[in-house]
Structure formats: structure tokens, C-alpha cells
Amino acid sequence: MQDSSATLPVILTGDRTTGPLHLGHYVGSLKNRVALQTTHRQYLLLADTQALTDNAHNPGRVRDNVIEIATDYLAVGIDPNQSTICLQSHLPALADLTLLYMNFVTVARLERNPTIKDEIQARGFGRDIPAGFLCYPVAQAADITGFKATIVPVGEDQAPLIEQTNEVVRRINRQAGVDVLPEAHALIPRVGRLPGINGKAKMSKSQGNTIQLSATADEIREAVRRMFTDPNHLKASDPGCVEGNVVFTYLDAFDEDHITVEDLKARYIRGGLGDSIVKKRLDDVLQALLAPIRDRRCALARDPGYVLQVVKRGTARAREITDATLRDVRAALGLFTLN
Amino acid sequence: MQDSSATLPVILTGDRTTGPLHLGHYVGSLKNRVALQTTHRQYLLLADTQALTDNAHNPGRVRDNVIEIATDYLAVGIDPNQSTICLQSHLPALADLTLLYMNFVTVARLERNPTIKDEIQARGFGRDIPAGFLCYPVAQAADITGFKATIVPVGEDQAPLIEQTNEVVRRINRQAGVDVLPEAHALIPRVGRLPGINGKAKMSKSQGNTIQLSATADEIREAVRRMFTDPNHLKASDPGCVEGNVVFTYLDAFDEDHITVEDLKARYIRGGLGDSIVKKRLDDVLQALLAPIRDRRCALARDPGYVLQVVKRGTARAREITDATLRDVRAALGLFTLN
Structure with missing residues (x-):
């Protein structure tokens, strides 16, 4: 080489x-x-x-x-x-x-x-x-x-x-x-x-607002559940804000299906899309991304x-x-x- | 070892x-x-x-x-x-x-x-x-x-x-x-x-007031000749000053016969001892010190x-x-x- x-x-x-x-x-x-x-x-x-x-x-x-x-x-x-x-x-x-x-x-x-x-x-x-x-x-x-x-x-x-x-x-x-x-x-x-999952500009382990590459499936799910969205978006039917909404920031970064993400954003802004739906999508995306990384990490940890x-x-x-x-x-x- | x-x-x-x-x-x-x-x-x-x-x-x-x-x-x-x-x-x-x-x-x-x-x-x-x-x-x-x-x-x-x-x-x-x-x-x-041979506090090659360990016999003689003494000691018969007189400072440092050096100082202070006598003594002392160093330096330079x-x-x-x-x-x- x-x-x-x-x-x-x-x-x-x-x-x-x-x-x-x-x-x-x-x-x-x-x-x-x-x-x-x-x-x-x-x-x-x-x-x-x-x-x-x-x-x-x-x-x-x-x-x-x-x-x-x-x-x-x-x-x-x-x-x-x-x-x-x-x-x-x-x-x-x-x-x-x-x-x-x-x-x-x-x-x-x-x-x-x-x-x-x-x-x-x-x-x-x-x-x-x-x-x-x-x-x-x-x-x-x-x-x-x-x-x-x-x-x-x-x-x-x-x-x-x-x-x-x-x-x-x-x-x-x-x-x-x-x-x-x-x-x-x-x-x-x-x-x-x-951003960190709490919306702070910087991810930092000491602030507890990160998702480690070694995170378990439960840790990922819990982090997404706690993730900062739009504090004024109280009911699914309310119009929501995607700016500064960490779930959408993460979907932009990790979801490769950009068309679907844009569609979700439009529905969220209009009102009628609950946080739980977008969080479920992000959870799926992150679980799919991190599972093989975590598996390789486990294999390496054994050697x-x-x-x-x-x-x-x-x-x-x-x-x-x-x-x-x-x-x-x-x-x-x-x-x-x-x- | x-x-x-x-x-x-x-x-x-x-x-x-x-x-x-x-x-x-x-x-x-x-x-x-x-x-x-x-x-x-x-x-x-x-x-x-x-x-x-x-x-x-x-x-x-x-x-x-x-x-x-x-x-x-x-x-x-x-x-x-x-x-x-x-x-x-x-x-x-x-x-x-x-x-x-x-x-x-x-x-x-x-x-x-x-x-x-x-x-x-x-x-x-x-x-x-x-x-x-x-x-x-x-x-x-x-x-x-x-x-x-x-x-x-x-x-x-x-x-x-x-x-x-x-x-x-x-x-x-x-x-x-x-x-x-x-x-x-x-x-x-x-x-x-x-001190430097000109009486300056610091020896420095750039000031030309040093005597190198590799100095030749002529260079040593010339340096001692130029050495700063007592500027008011114009005639051998005048009383002289040994404080700040570089020749005596060097004799103190290099002449191992301290009794003779003290005797020369006393005569110099009293008057009746010319610079040329003390410089001759210092030249002898330095030549004896540096000749073997210079010889070894020459031998090393060949190898x-x-x-x-x-x-x-x-x-x-x-x-x-x-x-x-x-x-x-x-x-x-x-x-x-x-x-």
C-alpha cells in the first residue's frame, strides 16, 4: 500500500x-x-x-x-x-x-x-x-x-x-x-x-447531551425520546418549528432520504404531525447507522x-x-x- | 565505568x-x-x-x-x-x-x-x-x-x-x-x-575581548599587551590601582603562586612596579596554561x-x-x- x-x-x-x-x-x-x-x-x-x-x-x-x-x-x-x-x-x-x-x-x-x-x-x-x-x-x-x-x-x-x-x-x-x-x-x-440532544451548540459527554458511537439500542432510543424539539409544539395538530428543532437537525444529518425529510418538515410546520412520529423515524435511522458500528466495536473489544x-x-x-x-x-x- | x-x-x-x-x-x-x-x-x-x-x-x-x-x-x-x-x-x-x-x-x-x-x-x-x-x-x-x-x-x-x-x-x-x-x-x-581583556564585564568574541583556548602564543602575548590596567598608572614609579585592573584579576584567577601575586599587588599599589613586569608574569602563566591545551587541540584537529x-x-x-x-x-x- x-x-x-x-x-x-x-x-x-x-x-x-x-x-x-x-x-x-x-x-x-x-x-x-x-x-x-x-x-x-x-x-x-x-x-x-x-x-x-x-x-x-x-x-x-x-x-x-x-x-x-x-x-x-x-x-x-x-x-x-x-x-x-x-x-x-x-x-x-x-x-x-x-x-x-x-x-x-x-x-x-x-x-x-x-x-x-x-x-x-x-x-x-x-x-x-x-x-x-x-x-x-x-x-x-x-x-x-x-x-x-x-x-x-x-x-x-x-x-x-x-x-x-x-x-x-x-x-x-x-x-x-x-x-x-x-x-x-x-x-x-x-x-x-x-448540536447536543438538548439543543446546546456543543455535544459534550460532561453535559450528558451526546450519543456515543458505542450507545446501546436502549440508549439511542432514550436519547431520541429526550431530544429537544419545539417547546411550543404541544399537540400534534399545532403548527411546529423545524429551526433549532434537534430531531430535524439530526434527520438532515443522518437520514439519506432527503425527499421524505423535506415532506415531514412541511407537515410539521403546517401542523398535524406529532413529535413521536418524527422521533420514531430518527430512532430507526440512528439504530440502523449505529448497530453495525456497535457490533464491530463489540468484536474489537473481545480482541x-x-x-x-x-x-x-x-x-x-x-x-x-x-x-x-x-x-x-x-x-x-x-x-x-x-x- | x-x-x-x-x-x-x-x-x-x-x-x-x-x-x-x-x-x-x-x-x-x-x-x-x-x-x-x-x-x-x-x-x-x-x-x-x-x-x-x-x-x-x-x-x-x-x-x-x-x-x-x-x-x-x-x-x-x-x-x-x-x-x-x-x-x-x-x-x-x-x-x-x-x-x-x-x-x-x-x-x-x-x-x-x-x-x-x-x-x-x-x-x-x-x-x-x-x-x-x-x-x-x-x-x-x-x-x-x-x-x-x-x-x-x-x-x-x-x-x-x-x-x-x-x-x-x-x-x-x-x-x-x-x-x-x-x-x-x-x-x-x-x-x-x-572580565574581558578590555575590562568589560563580559568576555565576548564579538567584542574581541576574549582569549580563546585555541589562542596561539602570539595571540596570547598580544592580548596581554592590550590588556586594561590602571589608566592613571602612567609611569612605573606612580602608585597604581589593582581594583578593576584586569591583569591582576587574571593573575588572581590563573597564577597559583598566590603569595607572589599578593606581593606584586602591594608593590604596584605603593608605586615602583611597571605594567610591563606584571604583564610579563601573566603572559608566562597563560602561555604555560594554554600551550598544552593548544597542543592537544591541534592533535585532535588532525583526527x-x-x-x-x-x-x-x-x-x-x-x-x-x-x-x-x-x-x-x-x-x-x-x-x-x-x-
Whole structure:
């Protein structure tokens, strides 16, 4: 596979290992990754080092989710022969590149990064920002360039991080006098962020408003039952609102029969369609989507050695790639090499 | 040697690879290192990664001084069977530890570090501090703890860096619930900083006020001839001043016959002793000190493969030590290990 894929465009993507993946991840990224792996050389980074930048006091959480997320990947259809699943903390060249790039990025520039600004506020760091958190965009530049990735799927709010990466790329190339690193492009998914089942903008396990990829049939049914609809739609005969109605948002995202969904919306708006009917449809759609994923997850859980082997093999392959990039960058800058 | 020295106290020291070493380094550190290597397990770090934190735009300078400094070490009497000479950029565990520790140190704490404050001013960084420079105390904590060193020879102005290291040590140990890392102690040399030959407080190659360890006999003679004395001591018969008189400062540092030096000082203060007499004595002392160092340097320069081998072997040994520390720290924190 390595040889035939050598000329394919390179994608770097992945997840911080802070919790198992949910439906929001599926529709926002996992589904695309399964599609992209046949036409791209795709690296999936289990970002445990980055996860520590705001979980340093909870390393157990970061540890426990490494295999969880790798299992999620395999369960949704990531093929380890087409995609490379690898563990960030075990790719030392990424740490070396981070330290090297940190000399080419000022503290003032990092403080101006809009994503960092927002996240510092969201996490309530205030003045006590860990240095690792402030510098994580540089670590991300190391991740992306370490694989010489040119395509990076990100949410719209993360586009400034790709800009930061490309600034590093241009500075290194200028210093080296040669284009040793390629610039990367953000691939922003057409589907926006999936709201939590309670209608909150963000799915979060701590808020209990997610549906995990590992959810049982009962958990799915219960989540759909509790799902936020139109609070003013009290009787089936009342006209209802589909804007901000989570059941319809989910049907838009998961029901592939768009004509029927549009028809349901029209009936709901007009009045005469009860929540229980649309919820029943969504339940059917989600049960059909998640049952095979859950089954594969169960099979994988019975063979944890296999998942570990996948991560080991992927990390070994990724180590060759990232070590080679570090050597390339050091050589291009004219740094000392002991060989 | 490794086995018998396993119980000796561990010293970490070294130099940024930004220029060849001079007499100031000899009296301030190299001489002590030669003495300490028999009673300590001593690691000498060729700090090329740290050198880049303020030389990112001059990587050639950092590269060219790796072998220069290793040669200086061997020339002054560092025994590679007693001390381990190793190259920082080729010890990836140090970069990994740096990124890990950065999650336990706030940006505000780094900005308060008095050494960093002074150095930011000295280098004229202003607001444009590279992130790598701001974070270099964390990298230094990684260097020290990577070797589990308990003794770190530093200048008085660098004591805050050891305090920063120990803060990291205590935070990691507290998070781990076990003393996985030892605290370090600063070893501050009794001899203060040697002034430049022009009387300026700091020896610096760019100011042309140094005497390199590789200086020829003529260069030494010329440097002593130009050396700053007492500008009011115009005739031999005039009373002279020994305070701030570089020739006497150097005699104090290098002439082992302290009684004769005290006698010369008394005569100089009284009047009746010409600069040329004391300069002649200093020239004799420095020629005797530097001739064998220069000879060994010449011999080593004829065998560059030997110096490279010393650095390679030392780096391989240091890699085992630092990789083991990274494994220890990750295990103590309960992080994921792919093994």
C-alpha cells in the first residue's frame, strides 16, 4: 500500500484522546475519513500529547481514551491498510519539530491567535495559561508538517491554526532557502457542528447531551425520546418549528432520504404531525447507522490485542515518515547531524 | 565505568554551541569539570537546541561549534571515559519531556523569571520574544531532570533557572504521587565571572575581548599587551590601582603562586612596579596554561573522526539514560505506553 499511495495527496487528521467519539464526530469527520482513505494517504493522529495541554491534571483520562478512540476508528470503517492510525506521544520527531518551530514564532503572535484566545476563555485559564497550551498551535504545525500533509480537515473555528502552520512553513522555507515543507490547506466540512440532544451548540459527554458511537439500542432510543424539539409544539395538530428543532437537525444529518425529510418538515410546520412520529423515524435511522458500528466495536473489544497491534504498526510507519521529515528540515537549515 | 559510577552523584553541565570556549569558560567551569569528573557521574551537554532559541536565523553558527566545543572539552582534559559528552538535539526524550513539562508551567511564571527578563532585555527582543526563548527554562528543566542530575553548576545569575526546574520537579512528583524526579542543587563557582581583556564585564568574541583556548602564543602575548590596567598608572614609579585592573584579576584567577601575586599587588599599589613586569608574569602563566591545551587541540584537529566518535558514543549512552527517564515519568503519571 505504501508504494501505490506514495503519490496520493496527504491528509493529517485525528482526535485528542479525551473521550470516546460520538455522533457529532461521525457526521463531522469520521464519515469523511472513511470516504477519503481510498483516494488519499491519510494519517489519523491519536493526539495524546495535545490532550495533555489542558488535561495535565487528569492524565488517566488521556491514557484511557487512546484505545477507545482507535477502536472507534476501526468500528466506523477506517481500514488500517489504507489509513495510518498513530500515537502522537510516540513520535518524538514531532516534539523535536515543535521545539525547533517555537524559535520562529513569537509569544505575541500566539497570544493574537483567535482560536487560542477563544479557548483560553472557554477553559477559564485567565492569566494562568500553561505554556503548553499557548504553544499548542506550534505543536500542531509540527504534526501537520511532520507528515508533509497538504490537506487538514478542520472545523471553521480552527482555520487560524492552519494559517499559523503555514506561517511556520514559510519561515522555515525562507530560512532554509528551499521549500523543504509544503503549505497545508484547510478542508472545512459542509456539514456544520451537530448540536447536543438538548439543543446546546456543543455535544459534550460532561453535559450528558451526546450519543456515543458505542450507545446501546436502549440508549439511542432514550436519547431520541429526550431530544429537544419545539417547546411550543404541544399537540400534534399545532403548527411546529423545524429551526433549532434537534430531531430535524439530526434527520438532515443522518437520514439519506432527503425527499421524505423535506415532506415531514412541511407537515410539521403546517401542523398535524406529532413529535413521536418524527422521533420514531430518527430512532430507526440512528439504530440502523449505529448497530453495525456497535457490533464491530463489540468484536474489537473481545480482541484488544488487535487494536493495540494496529496502533503499534501505524505508529512505527508514522515514525519513519516523521523522523525523515525532521532529518530533511534539519539538513535544509544546515543543522548538525550525528551520522 | 558505568557500573562503578552508578552510585556517584550526577552532574549536568554543558555549553550552548554558539562559539569556541575561552579563558572565562576555563576558569568559570571547565577547570572544575575536570576535577569533578573523577568523583561524579558527569554529563556534558552540547546544547545546540538551546543555542537555537536565540540563533534561529544563524543555524550555521550553532552547527559549526558542536565539534569545536567537544574539541575544547577534550583539550582541557575532559576524559570521555569519565564524563559523557552528548548532543542535545539528538536526545529526543529531552524534547518530549519539555513538551510534557510545559503543561505544568504557566506563561505568567515564565515571564516573571528574572533570568529570562534580563536576557530578553539584553537580546533586545522587546515584544517579539520567540516562544522557544520564553520556554527555554522548561527545556532546561527537561535537560536536568532527563539525566536525573542533582548538581548543576551555574553562574549566580542563573540560580532562578534551578528554582524553575525544582518547581517542575515538585509539580510532576505531586501529580504522580511519587518522587519520580529528584530536585537539583545549584553549584555556584567561587570564582566570579572573568572580565574581558578590555575590562568589560563580559568576555565576548564579538567584542574581541576574549582569549580563546585555541589562542596561539602570539595571540596570547598580544592580548596581554592590550590588556586594561590602571589608566592613571602612567609611569612605573606612580602608585597604581589593582581594583578593576584586569591583569591582576587574571593573575588572581590563573597564577597559583598566590603569595607572589599578593606581593606584586602591594608593590604596584605603593608605586615602583611597571605594567610591563606584571604583564610579563601573566603572559608566562597563560602561555604555560594554554600551550598544552593548544597542543592537544591541534592533535585532535588532525583526527576529527575521533572527536565525532566521542560525541556519538556519549550521545548513545545519554540517549539510554534520558529515554529511561521519559519512560519513568510517563509511567509515574499513568500515561499510555505502546509496549
